[in-house]
Amino acid sequence: MIKIISQIVGLLVLLLAATLITLKLKNQGADGPSVLFPGGKLVSGELYRGTEPDWSFTDDVFTIELQTNDPMSSRRIFVMESQGKVYVPSGYMRSFLGKLWKDWAFEVEEGGNLAVARINGVRYERVLVRVMDPSVVQGVAKKLAQKYAGGETPEAVAQIAKSVADGDTWVFEMAPRSS
């Protein structure tokens, strides 16, 4: 009985390892990320060259694809518009999983902040700037709660704002590269 259980567990561990390796290798050079695994450079889609867009259209967008350049990789991420600017969050930053999963955010913080966002098939060249100003965070927290946390309740907004202040969640503005 113990041998059978051990064999089943062994097979499941083998399948898990094969899954992680296969999906990571399959996606690392792809044009964009999969649901969970980072992708490569975003190459398809029109490259936006116009004036700063009205980012309120992102209220109807659940996730975007965000490419960071150093090192080149892309991932799906939430997006929030607030006060005419557009932001992306990165959660779990102080958790064990976050330290493994969110390496792109640490790399941006260290200077690799050039990015390309693909939203509804259009690519936007941006630069990521971490936001800590409580007045800005408050607006972003409201949109984050409204879109992703079940509603803009005072409790949800306060929890998100605290998460940012504590460093568990990082918020980056996707600023235009010319600024």
Place this chain on the structure above:
Amino acid sequence: MNNRTYAKLCGGVTLVWVLGLMFVAPFAELIEGSMLLFLSTSAR
């Protein structure tokens, strides 16, 4: 199950599994979605 049979079983199942992940997009998406759900509910 003896070790030789077990090794063959593991090899065969893993091969089919990997090929499914590589070439059957809905299967890969199902597996990834399940992993994401697990991580989302387990992260602290």
